[in-house]
Amino acid sequence: MSHHEKQISSVVIKQIALLAIILILAALICFNLALFIPSVLGAITIYVVCRKYNFYLQEERKWKPWASALVLMLASLIIIILPIYFIADLLIEKLGNAQAYMTKFNVFIDKIHDFVYKKTSIDLLSKENMSKLKGTAGRFSTTALSGTFNTLTVVMSMYFILYFMFERPRLFERILASAAPLKRSNVSMIGEKMRKLIMANAIGIPVVAIGQGIIALIGYFIFGAPSPILLFALTAAASMIPIVGAAIIYVPICIFMIAEGQTGPGLGLAAYCVIVVGLTDNVLRFTLLKRLEDIHPLNTVFGIIMGMNLFGFMGLVFGPILVSFTLLLIQVYRNEFSDDDTPELELPGKGKNDDLENKIDLIV
Structure with a gap:
């Protein structure tokens, strides 16, 4: 093998150098604008949910772009953001002072432990385990609630970004498509898969949660449970x-x-919760969520844990999306660079959308 054959191609060196510069700059941008990451994720989520309505208003009804953007932003605020915000605000208001809440929580756990031990003589929660449980609950509640204090800033910046996405949606999607160094089929697959994931997490899961919480609230009132409104919010979450x-x-x-x-x-x-609340959960999950996207339970579990640590209360929605998107990118990588002869992945559900969706190429 000659000396020239051992040399690294100048083209490869340029590609590596350019990729390194891009990664460094992207890391700097994300590090310094980390506060706005939830805003960007929220804007993308609402954009995907309202996308076809935006195109309908602008292209079919011939609305002005600014009018369509403002109407959809107001609708998303009333239908999506305010219910989530009121549940979070209710939790903060009812829980009140964190120290007083943890005192009540500790009394609650101690009473349950004493009752179970008295009836069964089984020490389900040793002193060490109870201390760990109380400490974990305190840290988790503090993290979750502290993430809601900057909600106003996140929502305002989210709608600022969303306005420009709604106003010129074709330009926004062309920028995303041209910036993605992937095959056209993979870009389309990512767009369709992300649309389903976002719809399932941003619409399906909250609907199931609120529906189950309302059914449980009825039972809490009927049987005289303590603090039924607080229990409604906790059950929904x-x-x-x-x-x-x-x-x-x-x-x-x-x-x-x-x-x-x-x-x-x-x-x-x-009995009411096991039968009625459990039945409500099964009915909603096997009807609504199955029609949107079948998300693996482990994706949701690890996504919620990661999302709560990163984004606070809003991580309940964004966390599972990020986990599912990471797995999707691994699938896309294999499809993009694999040397085998397996056929390219087809766009899920292609040809089954309505006339307006068929008219619009999904590039998200």
Whole structure:
């Protein structure tokens, strides 16, 4: 092998150097604008949800771009943002002072532990485990609630970004398409998959959560559970967690009510939650969410944990999207650079959209 054959191609060196510069600049931008990352994610989420309506108003109804943008921004604020904000605000208002809340929480856990140990002689929660549970709950609640204090700043900057995305959507999508160094089929696949993921997380999961919370609230009022409004907000938030879901809230409440001597109401609430609330969860998940996108439960679990650490309360929506998007990029990488002869991935659901969607090439 000659000396020239061992040399690295100048083209490869230029590509590596340019890629390194791009990564360094991107890292600097993200580091210094980290405060606006939730705003960007929120703007993209609302853009995808309202995308076809924006095109309909601008291209079919011939609305002015600014008018279409303002109307959709107002609609998204009323339908999507305000319900989430009111639940978060309700949690903050009801929980009040963090120290007082943790004192009540510790009493609540101690009473449940004493009741279970007295009836079964089983030490489910040792002193060490109880200390860990109380400490974890304190850190988690503080992290979740502190992430909501800058909500106003996030929402304002989100709508500032969203306005320019809505006003000239074709230009926005062309920029994204031209900036992506991928095949056209992969760009289309990412756009369609992300649309389904965002719809499932931004629309499907909150609808299931609020629906389950309302059904549970009825039971809390019927059987006289303590602080039913607070329990409604906690149940709605907990129902977003797969597998265990709202049981994290209503099972300890039922045990607490029985330990307080309210045996009949406690057992009645337990039966109501297991049957009615559980049935509501199954019906909504197997109808609404299955029609939007079938998201693996592990994606949601790890996404919520990561999202809560990164974005606070808003991470309930953004976390699972980021995890699913990461897995999607791995799939795209294999499809883009694999040397085997497997056919390219087809766009999911192609040809099944309505006339307006068929008219518009999805480039998101």
